[in-house]
Amino acid sequence: MHTSTALLTDHYELTMVDAALQAGTADRASVFELFARRLSGARRYGVVAGTGRLLEAIENFRFGDAELDYLRAHRVVGDRTLDWLADYRFSGDIWGYAEGDVYFPGSPLITVESSFAEGVLLETLALSILNYDSAVATAASRMSHAAAGKPLAEMGSRRTSEYSAVAAARAAYIAGFSATSNLEAGRSYGIPTMGTAAHSFTLLHDSERAAFEAQVAALGADTTLLVDTYDIEQGVRTAIEVAGTGLGAVRIDSGDLPVVVARVRQLLDDLGATRTRITVTNDLDEHTVAVLAASPVDSFGVGTSVVVGSGTPTMGMVYKLVAHQNDSGAWVSVAKKSADKVSVGGRKSVRRSFNPRGVATAELIFLGDGPGGEPEGTERRPGHGDHHREVLVPLVTGGAVEPGHTGTEGIAAARERHRRRVAELPAVAMSLTRGDPAIPTEYR
C-alpha cells in the first residue's frame, strides 16, 4: 500500500488540471459542493460519515516521486503539470456538515473553496469516502434505532472488500453500533473489538463438549459459546454444564430466531443461567432486528446488511462546481442545465429549523451566501417559539485541518453528535419503509 492517496482519483481530474493550467484558468477561485440530489433507497434521512477520514486522506494527498513517475511514464499530463503536482498541497478552505449529523436532499455536505485546480483534484477521493461511509452509517443508524437500546456489533468484514471493512466498522460505530469484529478498525480507530469462536472451532474438536471446554479454558466462563452447530437445545445444556450458570452468553446463528430465542431463554432460565445473555447473528438487517428487539435477545451481531448499506451500497452523492471567479474577479454562479440532473449554483449556508418542542421541521438552504458566520450550534429564535441552528462547520482553513474532526477524537464527537441529531428528528424519520425525507429541504 502507498501512503499517498493522490492516485485514488480519476484520470480526468488530472487532465482537467493539465488543460486549465495551459489555458490560464486553473487559478480561478472556485467553489465546489458535494451533495446528494435525493436520499438513496428512499431513506427518511441520511447520516454524514467519512468526513474525518476524508480530512486525513487530504493530508496525505501528495504527489511524491512514485506517483509522478507513474504519471510521466503513462503521459497522463505534461511536464508543466507534473511540476505543479509535485508542489501540490491543498491550501484552501473546506466547510460542511459535521460528521455524524443527519442530511437531506440538496444538503451541501462538503463545500470546497480554492483554486479550480486545487479543488477539482479532490473530487473522486471525497466522493469515494463520503458515498460509502454515509451509506453504511445511514443503514446502521436505522438498525441502531430498531434495536431499541440493545447493543449491536458490526461483523460484516467478510462481505465487503478488506479496506471497506475497516471504514464500515468506523461508520457503523458513529451511527450507534457499540463494537466491531474488525481488528484493523480497532487498531486504526480505537473501536472496541469482539468475537469468540465460529462453527469451525466446534467442528475441529472431537465433540461439542470438548470445544466448549477448550474455549472456556482459554477465554473464561464469561465467554460467548456458539450453540447451534448441531442441536441448539443440547448445545445450550452442554454449554451450561461446561461453563456453569455464570456463562456470559450463548450465540445463535441459524434457525427461526424469534421462536428459537424464546425457547433458549426459557431453557437457560430453567437451568439456572438467568444472567447468561443471548446474542444472535443470522443475516440480520434493520427489519429482523426490529422484530427481534421485543424478544429476549440481549445483543445483535450484524454482518452483510450493514457493510453493503442494506440495499443501498452508495448514496449517489456528486461533487459539482457551483461558482467561480472570472478574470475580472466577479463571482459567477454556475450549474449544469440538462433536464434530468438539476444543480443549484452558488455558495450556500444552511440552518435547521425546529418547532417549539425542539423537533426539526425543515432544512433551510440559503443561496448566494458564504458559510454561516456563526459557529455550529448557534441558535436563533425568529419568533413564534421556533428556532434555527447553523449547520455548517469549518473543516479546513487555509489548508489546515480544524481540530476535533479527525482521529479518535473526531469519531467520539461524531458518535455523540449523531445520537443527539437523530433524536431531534420527527417520529416519521424512524419509519423503516421507503418514503419521503423526514423534513423538507427549502431554498431561501
Added chain:
Amino acid sequence: MHTSTALLTDHYELTMVDAALQAGTADRASVFELFARRLSGARRYGVVAGTGRLLEAIENFRFGDAELDYLRAHRVVGDRTLDWLADYRFSGDIWGYAEGDVYFPGSPLITVESSFAEGVLLETLALSILNYDSAVATAASRMSHAAAGKPLAEMGSRRTSEYSAVAAARAAYIAGFSATSNLEAGRSYGIPTMGTAAHSFTLLHDSERAAFEAQVAALGADTTLLVDTYDIEQGVRTAIEVAGTGLGAVRIDSGDLPVVVARVRQLLDDLGATRTRITVTNDLDEHTVAVLAASPVDSFGVGTSVVVGSGTPTMGMVYKLVAHQNDSGAWVSVAKKSADKVSVGGRKSVRRSFNPRGVATAELIFLGDGPGGEPEGTERRPGHGDHHREVLVPLVTGGAVEPGHTGTEGIAAARERHRRRVAELPAVAMSLTRGDPAIPTEYR
C-alpha cells in the same frame, strides 16, 4: 496504511487460535473450503475474481511489532499465542478455481489445507477479497456480454470506498472491460486508464467554446469532448467547430440516450465528422447497455452499477472447515448440521463436463477426493463424445505461491481465461433475467 494485512481479520479468528493452542488442537491438519451456497442475485453464473489479490495479501499476512503490540495492549490473545503469531507464515497448500473462471453453487473456489490455526486465520481476508471482487466481476461479465463487442470503461471509483475502487477496476478488467478511470488501478495493476473532462471544466470557462478550445489545446483534437453541459446539439456543433472533423469522440452523460445518440450520430455525420465516436456514461447498467448496444454508440463508461455489483454487492461466499485429522491421524469429514445452512463435508475435486459441441453441461463435484491429480485443462473423454475438464489448480504449495496467478501476469491470464470460459457456457447463461444457474452442480 500498514503493509501487513494481518489485522484485516475478525477478532474471533485469533481467539480461536488462542483456545486451540491451549487445547492442543491447533495443529490438527485441516481442510477449509471457500464456496457459495447459491449464486447471489439469481445470476446464471458467477465469475471468480480476487484470487491474485488474495495470494498477494497472504504473502503480507505477517504479525510484526505493530500488530503484536496492538493485540497485547488490548488483550486479544495471551502471550503464548503472541509468540506463535510472531512466527506465523502460511506454510500449507491452497488450490482452487483459477481467477477469471466461472463458478456455480457449491463450487469449492478455494481449498486451504494446513493446520487448523494456520488456515482459520485466513478466513476473513479470503472472504473479503473474493466476495467483493467476484461480485464486481460477475456484474461486469454480464455488461461485457451486453455491450456486444463495444468497449466498456469502468468509471465507478466515486461510488465505492477508495480502495474498493481499485479492486473494482481490476475485477472489471478481468471480466472484459477495457479500461478504468482509476489511476491507482493503473499504477498497481497495469490497467489502461482513461478520461478527459467533467462538466466542471466546461462551467469553469467563460463559454463552452472556451472550454473546448482549452481542452483541445492541451489534449489534441483526438480527445473526447463532453457536449451536454448546456444544449447537446449546440455542444456538438461547437465541438466540431473547435476540434474539426477529426475530433476523437463526444461524450453524452444525460438525457434519453437511445434518442439522443441517434440524433447526435446524424448531426456528426451531417457535419462531416463521420469518424468522431460517441461515448455514453449516464448511470448505465447491463440492461441499459444491452438496449444501447444496437444504437450508434461506440463505447460505454459504466460507473455505480459495476462497482456495487449491479444490485448484488457481495456474493455470499462462506469459508468452512470441511475435514480435519483427529489425534489418531484419521481424516474426519465435518459439516454444520443446522437445517437452513447445509454444508457438504470432506475434500472435493471438480470437473466441468461438456457435450460434443463443446458446450458446458454440468459442474461435477467429486466428494472425498483430493484436488485433481491432473493439471488444469486436462481433458478426458468418457465416451459418447462428451468430455470433462479438471477445474481446480494449485495456488499455493508448501506456503509458496505458484507462479502465474499474481501481478499483471495473473491479471492478463485471468482476463483471457474469463473470455474462454464464458464462451463455453450454454446460451441461457447470457440471460439478464434472474433465474437458475446456467449448468447444474452435481455431486458424485
